[in-house]
Amino acid sequence: MANNLYEKLWQSHVVHEESDGTALIYIDRHLVHEVTSPQAFEGLKLAGRKPWRVSSIVATADHNTPTNHWDRGIEDPVSRLQVETLDANIRETGALAYFPFKDRRQGVIHVIGPENGATLPGMTVVCGDSHTSTHGAFGCMALGIGTSEVEHVMATQCLLQKKSKTLLVRVDGALGKGVSAKDIALAVIGRIGTAGGTGYAIEFGGSAIRALSMEGRMTLCNMAIEAGARMGFVAVDDVTINYLKGRPFAPTGAQWDAAVAYWRTLHSDEGARFDRVVELRGADIRPQVTWGTSPEMVVSINDTVPDPAKESDPVRREAIERALQYMGLNPNMPISSIKVDKIFIGSCTNSRIEDLRAAATVLKGRRIAANVKLALAVPGSGLVKEQAEREGLDRIFIDAGFEWRMPGCSMCLAMNADRLEPGERCASTSNRNFEGRQGAGSRTHLVSPAMAAAAAVAGHFADVRELL
Amino acid sequence: MEKFNRLEGLVAPLDRVNVDTDAIIPKQFLKSIKRSGFGPNLFDEWRYMDVGQPGQDCSARPKNPNFVLNQERYRGASILLSRKNFGCGSSREHAPWALLDYGFRVILAESFADIFFSNCFKNGVLPIVLPANEIEALFQLVNVTPGFKLTVDLSAQTVVCPDGHTIPFAVDPFRKECLINGWDDIGLTLRHADKIGEYEERRRAEQPWLFA
Structure with missing residues (x-):
């Protein structure tokens, strides 16, 4: 029978299935960060349970960590307590690997898993973070889970799932x-x-x-x-296999060959x-820019802001009106006429070496526009940052007027000090443009790294194809 | 987990599509290492006129008079009515924790985001998917009926209006049983510990690189 990839991944991980289709799915890799894990560790302790397989855990601190002045530590006491709680929990529990704040390999959890070879094809990967879907790029069944499920996976190495x-x-x-x-x-x-x-x-x-x-x-x-x-x-495919070869946690020797033979069946x-x-x-597909407060509110750079008057469905019309009001935009204005205050290049979506290269290609020999108050380049990990610096990308960003920061989630969700002020507008390479996502009253437009760089240079959204 | 079986409760309407988890509980409150105390910050940016900080006493903060939960008639609501794709966005379980802490036990919507939907069941909150026409009719009823209450019966899988109109709903049988009994699903899973161990050993032999 011809199976699709999901069916193969599902079948190879079913431990037990109930008659109603609810299945226990075995979890190979558990990624842990400071925000969604403290209550899970506490729950485990209160119930007197031990983690099932500590060597499945790879952990880092990323959401709360500052991206500058590392010498000062984490100045916000509430953030600091959360990161210290993770330190203590991992110290007590153990892990395959922990990349704490200031570690050379610390970074955004969805960047460091793959770059260390801790994400391998055919695995089930979970993390208390919705963007765990990232790891699916390797032919994995990778999904975001809540804190109760984090505790469940720690205690049982399994997740209760129904087939999608x-x-x-x-x-x-x-x-x-x-x-x-x-x-x-x-x-x-x-x-x-x-x-x-x-x-x-x-x-x-x-x-x-x-x-x-x-x-x-x-x-x-x-x-x-x-x-x-x-x-x-x-x-x-070959792209996947070539990427993984030689990564710290990737198999070697005969095991590499056996693994590759299996991985080649994952299609x-x-x-x-x-x-x-x-x-x-x-x-x-043309370069995209979101105009509203949901990622589906998106058009191309050559388009205009939608007109709610042209929407016949009343619920959708109201959603457009509300979004335009929040975003401070008028119907029918060209996307390229929207001016930006800040630029954010980073996040688990777009902070890898290729993203930084794409932005640097646009920024080389150019300067950010006078109306851009702050432009941040935040590499996804310490290793990405080192690689970028070896290639001289940091100089290109700095010469263009960007701040070259330390790794972390940063302004994607603004849990640390990197955020927008109320009413400020940002061209951001992150993943969510929800109300308040980058700070209370923030206005986020989601774009690619190259388009963020183009907006930085122009001071408003601009078609990057004209700058290449 | 707190059991859930039957509830007669006041309904509050949140007439928006795509209510996301950042709106339900903004990021600054995720710094807490506890599971409780999120209720005062539920929908913080919509509910208050200022920007909330963790650990702050919310009783003296300026409230947004236009936000639905600040209206006197919805005080004490335990059923939240909303539109499509409720709970989209992040995996933060702080979202159902905040809803529960505020007093909501039931969310009625046309659809829910997957992770939020699953997180609700782990915390004694019942998310119910109803057809678009029923949701629309409920919004109209809530708006014109002060003190509008619904009776939600999980055993019978029904939402009953004051006039007796009964709307059936579907629920996963396993989740229903857990919610009615307040079961801890870790305990249930550990009944299969032997099977998990056997699976693990087989896999360790077949794909040793996964256990390096």
Whole structure:
């Protein structure tokens, strides 16, 4: 029987199945960070339970950590307590690896897992963070879980799940110049909506996806959750295998060969069926910019802000009106006329080396516009930062007027000091443009790294294709 | 987990689509290492005129008079009515913790985001999916009926209006049983500890690189 990738991943991890279809799924990798784990560790302790398999845990502190003045430590006492609580919990429990605040390999959890080879094809990967879907880029079943589930996985090494429906998003043909994985992700969300993937596991396929690097595939799978899908994945191919070779936690020698032989089976079989298929043409995708307070409120750089008067559905009309009011925008204004106050290049979506290179290509020899108050470049991890500095990218950012920061989640969700002031508008490479996401009253426009760089230089949204 | 079986409760309408977890409980409150005390900060940015800080006494903060939960008629509501894709966004379980701490035991919506939906069941909050026409009718009824109450019966899987109109709803049988009995699902899973151990040993032999 022809199976799709999700069916293969599911079948290989079922420990037990109830008659109603609720299954115990074995978890291979448990990623842990400071925000969603303290109550789980506490619950475990209160119940007198021990973690089932400590060597499945890889942990880091990323959400609360500052991105500058590391010599001062974590100045916010509430943030500090949360990070110290993780330190203490991992010290007591143990882990395969812990990259604490200030460690050379510390960084955003969804960046450090893959770059250390702790995310491997065919694994089930969980983390108390919705963007765990990122790891699906490696042909993994990777999903975000709540804190009760974090505790459940610690105690039992399993997750209670029901099988999802499957959605194939196929993108064929070459992408245009200046168009990236982020633009594919936003175009898909624009097409199917933020609830379009609810109840589904999304497989991304087609020649445009095959042509993406691992960094691009991670960006795409990262945004699956913004389409409502708890999981997104890409089949294993040479790109996957070449990326993993030599990574610290990747297998070596005979085990590498055995692993690769297995990994090569991790694709949907010829003729495999999906519950739903959505197709896009790579050549049709233009650089995307969100205009509203949901990732589905997105258009291309060449478009205008929608007019609620043209929307016939009253609930949608009201949502558009509310979003325009919050965002301080007028109907029908060109996207390219919207001025920005701040720029954020970073987050688990777009803080990897390729993202920094794409932005640097645009910034090289240019300066940020006078009206841009702050431009932040926040590498996803200590290792990404080192690599970028070896390539001289830090100089390009700094010469252009950016601040070159230390790794962390930073202004994506503004749990640390990096945030927007009320009413400030940001071109951001992060994943959510919700009200208040980057600080109370913040106005977020989601874009690719290259488009964020173009906005930085122009002072307003601009078509990066004209700058390349 | 607190049991849930039957509830007659006041309904508060939150007439928006895509109510996200950042709106339900903003990020600054996620710094807490506790599970409780999030209720005063539920919908913080919509509810108050100032920017809230963790640990602050909220009783003296300026309230937004236009926000629905600040209206006297919805005080003490235990059932929240909303629209499509409720709970979208992050995996933060602080969202159902905040709803529960405020006093909500039931959320009625046209659809829910997956992670939020699952998090609710782990905390004694019942998320119920109802058809669009029923949701629309409930909004109209709530708006014109002061003190509008509904009776939610999990055993019978019904939402009953004051006039007797009964709306059936679907719920996963396993989740229903856990909620009615207040069961801890870790305890339930550990009944299969032998099976988990066997699976693990087989996998360790077949794919040793996963256990390095």
